[in-house]
Amino acid sequence: MRPGADNLVKRFGALTVLNGITTEFFPASVTAIVGPNGSGKSTFMKCALSLVTPTSGRVYGFDRSRAGSMAQTGRYPDNLTPRDIFALVQSIRRTPAPYKDTLIETFDLGSHLTKSMRTLSGGTRQKVGAVLALMDDVDILLLDEPTAGLDPVAASRLKDIVAERRLQGATVLVTSHILSDLQELADRLLFLLDGKIVHDGSIDAVLSTTGQSTLERAVATIMTRSTS
């Protein structure tokens, strides 16, 4: 079953964060979910990961044993080491984590494996998050602001790996405020505003409809049109 959402609504008290989202995500594609702060991007990701329960409607096809995810902030138990955390996730998922060693090498984490998480920088913690999301052979990737806090080398390597996974057939959902990253990675743009999808189409289509040359300007144009 292809992952998706059917009339998904999430309310926190009086605040409606997601308001009837219906969409589907395709294999071998990268969907960029964008929108202003509070538009519902992270809540949508959390619904997909079962961290948040929908008020009505449903998300489907995001089987957690088939999905890898990267949170917005790479914070983990202070006293555990990256090695402990990798071992924990491996034993929960009961997986040999075929990509783990390569990823540790790619993100230059070897010298940090036995250090407590509290002693690691924000960027290094984010690299740990990247390894956790990508170490297993999953076919869905949910990446919430994956390059936030990463140095340019690590960010570039991460984008290469995501592109590679997409070619291998993975369904990738990614949110980011760095729109140049999304322009590089994504082939579809889902624009959320006040919990609703106000634009859904390919990146090329967005650029041509708005008449802009960069995704950043195209998104700004959509935002201006939608709010006016």
Next chain:
Amino acid sequence: MTGTLLRSVLKDSLRSRWVVIYAVFFALITEGLLFFTSGEARAVLGLMNIVLLLLPLGSMMFGTIHIHDSRDFIELVLVQPVKRSSVFHALWLGIVLPFLVAFTLGTSIPLALHGKLLSPLSAVLLLAGNLLTMVFFALAFVVGLTFREKATAMGVGFLVWLLLGVLYDGIILAVTVLFVDYPMEVPTVTMITANPIDLARIFIMLTFDQAALLGQTGAVFRQFYGSALGSIVAVTCLLCWIGLPYTVALRTFSRRDW
């Protein structure tokens, strides 16, 4: 799955300096009381006051802080193919077990060094302390999971401790004075049952078997149940005080948005 998660939470908790500080605190207090007071009864009485006041406060604070500081860990494991109940059991046991060991070791080592460890009074004190630790960590999880702001949760936790540990006896006294013309045995016993700290105090005092130390509520409790049955009832009620908030916290955890 709970075992796998528990190992990680335990590893994290055991590397925390607070568990060591907690154990050293109880060791120093126990040693101080045994060294400076004459007689086992006085030392254990002094220790009882620490156990009944500070141990619930410590458990409440560490419990609420733990649940809030574990948020990222919780989110990390909840996105994996794992049941929420397994995560909850591991989180609770992973913080309670180190504190139970810290209290038991911290208190037992000085008691053993002074040759008092095997006395019934010491055993009862250790049992009451362990039960209270579990009660207040369960309550702390209810508070910590209900209030999303850490500062608010800690404030509410403190108020719960203040109510049960400090104000409650005054409330019982006020009620009994107010209804002095009515038979108050059953209401008093019911009110004691509704406070785990009172239950633990009475459980310890029933072992002391000194009427003067039981206080008014304790005397009513002993008169109502007798010493032996009273102890069994007190321990049973304390076990319920662990089970009930634990179940409420588990339910809250299973339904909560992260």
